[in-house]
Amino acid sequence: MSANPYIPMLGVIVETFDETPDIKTFRVRLKDEEAMARFRFEPGQVAQLSVFGAGESTFVICSPPTRMDFLQFTVMRVGELTHRLHTLRQGDPVGVRAPLGNHFDHQSMKGKDIVFIGGGLGLAPLRTLLLFMLDNRADYGDITLIYGGRSPEHLCFKAELAQWAARGDMRVELTVDNPDKGWSGRTGVVPAVLTELAVSPKNAVAVTCGPPIMIRFTIQALAALGFSDEQIVTTLERRMKCGIGLCGRCNIGDKFVCVDGPVFTQAQLKTLPQEF
Numbered sequence: 001m002s003a004n005p006y007i008p009m010l011g012v013i014v015e016t017f018d019e020t021p022d023i024k025t026f027r028v029r030l031k032d033e034e035a036m037a038r039f040r041f042e043p044g045q046v047a048q049l050s051v052f053g054a055g056e057s058t059f060v061i062c063s064p065p066t067r068m069d070f071l072q073f074t075v076m077r078v079g080e081l082t083h084r085l086h087t088l089r090q091g092d093p094v095g096v097r098a099p100l101g102n103h104f105d106h107q108s109m110k111g112k113d114i115v116f117i118g119g120g121l122g123l124a125p126l127r128t129l130l131l132f133m134l135d136n137r138a139d140y141g142d143i144t145l146i147y148g149g150r151s152p153e154h155l156c157f158k159a160e161l162a163q164w165a166a167r168g169d170m171r172v173e174l175t176v177d178n179p180d181k182g183w184s185g186r187t188g189v190v191p192a193v194l195t196e197l198a199v200s201p202k203n204a205v206a207v208t209c210g211p212p213i214m215i216r217f218t219i220q221a222l223a224a225l226g227f228s229d230e231q232i233v234t235t236l237e238r239r240m241k242c243g244i245g246l247c248g249r250c251n252i253g254d255k256f257v258c259v260d261g262p263v264f265t266q267a268q269l270k271t272l273p274q275e276f
């Protein structure tokens with residue numbers, strides 16, 4: 001972060017590629033190589049990424065801190081800022097205010113089985129923690145990823161999904177709502193797959209992110225499997241502006257998603273006003 005937290009560091013896009021028809025990945029390096037070498041973050045932390053002349057928005061740093069060749073952002077085109085971001089190419093500048101927010105408590109997850117449950121672009125924050133764990137594989141028990149999308153073409157990180165499935169030291173279960181001709185995997189919604197697999201809560205943590213409806217039914221399915229509220233971790237999306245707990249834009253009750261979140265356990269979420 002620069003000395004003034006409102007002033008972004010200058011970044012340069014080093015690579016871009018399409019994930020889905022409306023989701024694109026951007027790999028960014030800080031222009032100042034010393035700042036890049038010094039930059040530290042934890043899985044789950046976010047950045048305010050700016051397109052000069054257009055504004056800034058919040059995106060999770062979806063590469064892990066164990067791989068610092070670049071900072072990866074995977075962005076869905078939904079509105080003005082993300083449309084402008086999608087027009088940028090390799091070599092274009094961006095502003096980066098980061099790292100912001102809290103992070104996944106990976107220390108407390110050591111020695112446990114981890115089940116990742118994601119939908120659509122919700123795989124982005126899970127990816128940073130998953131890659132961090134794969135880079136420290138001996139520290140964790142069984143790792144399972146249950147991931148779904150609207151259709152095969154809407155699944156993100158497709159090349160990596162295949163690599164992870166082939167590793168042999170983690171389980172990958174993919175599902176889509178609407179299969180196409182080439183799809184030979186599961187069909188159906190993510191919470192139903194979770195229930196069918198009957199994932200054990202014993203010494204386990206569930207980490208979930210996706211569309212609100214998916215998260216709601218996933219949490220219900222996890223509870224039915226015997227997961228306690230403390231064993232369920234999720235990340236919240238709440239519009240941010242300052243990102244540093246000063247503007248009051250992102251609060252839920254007395255919590256600021258930009259500093260107290262975006263990562264919360266279900267036990268913590270239950271103490272907040274149910275306004276989201």
Ligand SMILES: Cc1cc2nc3c(=O)[nH]c(=O)nc-3n(C[C@H](O)[C@H](O)[C@H](O)COP(=O)(O)OP(=O)(O)OC[C@H]3O[C@@H](n4cnc5c(N)ncnc54)[C@H](O)[C@@H]3O)c2cc1C
Nearest residue numbers: 057058059060074075076078079080081082124237238262
């Ligand atoms: C902690 C956190 C992490 C985030 N991480 C990511 C990430 O890794 N990748 C990513 O693409 N986005 C992420 N987001 C969401 C991202 O910040 C917004 O999509 C972005 O601010 C939209 O800006 P915009 O100017 O393009 O759209 P706006 O012009 O602000 O909005 C345009 C329209 O899109 C709708 N919209 C806004 N956000 C979304 C959304 N997420 N999904 C569907 N519709 C939406 C709005 O309601 C509005 O109708 C994150 C948000 C938070 C708070």
Ligand code: FES
Nearest residue numbers: 241243247248258
């Ligand atoms: S974004 Fe300003 S207080 Fe959270």
